[in-house]
Amino acid sequence: MNCPFSPHADVVPPVWAGREDQLRDWSDVVRPRRLAGLPERGRTILGEPGLGKSSLLSKIAGDAADHGDWVTKQLRIPSKSDPLKVVAAAVLKLADMAGLPTKREKRLGDLIARVSQISIKGYGLSLREADGPEPFTSLTELLVEIGIAAIHKGDVVVLIHIDEVQNITDEHMLSQLLIALGDAMSHEIQVKAPGGYLVDRLLPISVYLTGLPDFADMSSARRGATFARRFATTTLETFGDDDLEAALQPFVLSGWEVPDELGGRRLVTMEPGARDGILELCKGEPFLFQLAGEKAWYSGSTDVITREQVITGWQQSARDEAAGHVERILERLPGRERELLDAMIELPDEDRSLKNIAHAMGFESSSQIGPIAQRLDTNRKIIARGRLYSFRNRAIEAYLSSDWPDVE
Ligand SMILES: Nc1ncnc2c1ncn2[C@@H]1O[C@H](COP(=O)(O)OP(=O)(O)OP(=O)(O)O)[C@@H](O)[C@H]1O
Ligand SMILES: [Mg+2]
Incomplete structure (x- = not known):
């Protein structure tokens, strides 16, 4: 409740x-x-x-x-x-x-x-x-x-x-x-x-x-x-871990106050390892943060949320929704923007220059993908441009390059 x-x-x-x-x-x-x-x-x-x-x-x-x-x-x-x-x-x-x-x-x-x-x-x-x-x-x-x-x-x-x-x-x-x-x-x-x-x-x-x-x-x-x-x-951009850590601090430090069955109050606390688990799983996405927290909350009935509960809750009932969430963001992207992300993923981190990305996408010159990269950066905050390109959206990066949202 x-x-x-x-x-x-x-x-x-x-x-x-x-x-x-x-x-x-x-x-x-x-x-x-x-x-x-x-x-x-x-x-x-x-x-x-x-x-x-x-x-x-x-x-x-x-x-x-x-x-x-x-x-x-x-x-x-x-x-x-x-x-x-x-x-x-x-x-x-x-x-x-x-x-x-x-x-x-x-x-x-x-x-x-x-x-x-x-x-x-x-x-x-x-x-x-x-x-x-x-x-x-x-x-x-x-x-x-x-x-x-x-x-x-x-x-x-x-x-x-x-x-x-x-x-x-x-x-x-x-x-x-x-x-x-x-x-x-x-x-x-x-x-x-x-x-x-x-x-x-x-x-x-x-x-x-x-x-x-x-x-x-x-x-x-x-x-x-x-x-x-x-x-x-x-x-808006996804959250940094410091934002989320601060949001969970009340659980870790003093406990989150909830009413008990007897009209009194009790405290639900969280192991630091559980907090870190939520941070690792949600990749800074506000929606996934709430989802990971909710699943962890429901996967145990004790007053302490453990790391194990975080992982079990995610694996049993959040991972599909998490995948669906990222897929919805990716599906909305125009073809070229999606291709640019794929090209970035294929390249090792240290080779992600605009020129290399353009070549990987089959373009001769980097200026041809300039506007596409700009939109992914300025309008969508999915990537960050620079001498080397990187991902700002950690959920998209993890989804495209690893087993996430699956976890051991
Ligand atoms: N500042 C926040 N701190 C923690 N959780 C948040 C925060 N903002 C939003 N959320 C959670 O993220 C989820 C998505 O929020 P919301 O519906 O406001 O997003 P939206 O940007 O309006 O999405 P859409 O584009 O689909 O309308 C909700 O579960 C919400 O609880
Ligand atoms: Mg909305």
């Missing part, structure tokens, strides 16, 4: 590791600066499947909600769906939190009615009703009203999180949506400062976008410059 490991999507796992830079960026930069009316771009957080993008945003949204911020639930965009409907519905909920529907201003009532129409009819609305204002404009207008209400409430940030953004494949729809959100973030209003004079400030609104690295291509293609001015992009 109280296993603290959780290989489920989209929940904040009780055993949390790393991501300190991103958490601090929210709590020390984005939130305070937006509260103070200062410019701060929205954030885009990308990464390969299972790297913890949704969990990270759940954690940030949880922190925001604890501060009393107005937070949308994670707005997931299913593929081929109409993102405008999803976002409009969420903005209406924010308007509720802001108490806007209870104000009896006609202008606000009309605005809310327009956005309600968008939440029902979506993007098609702009095609059908060509005379009225563009639906995206109404969305921005309502967001501005919500932002103003947040200023009046005080110490409140409006946080909008759109997940799986790579599924917004319609060019026009994506750029309009980003402009609508960006316009709300860059909308200036005049407020009266304590000295009685008027000053300009921005609204306390912040937008986070999360999704697969493919989004970087879509968003950089044509509207690259506008996008970069409105959103700062980071790409």
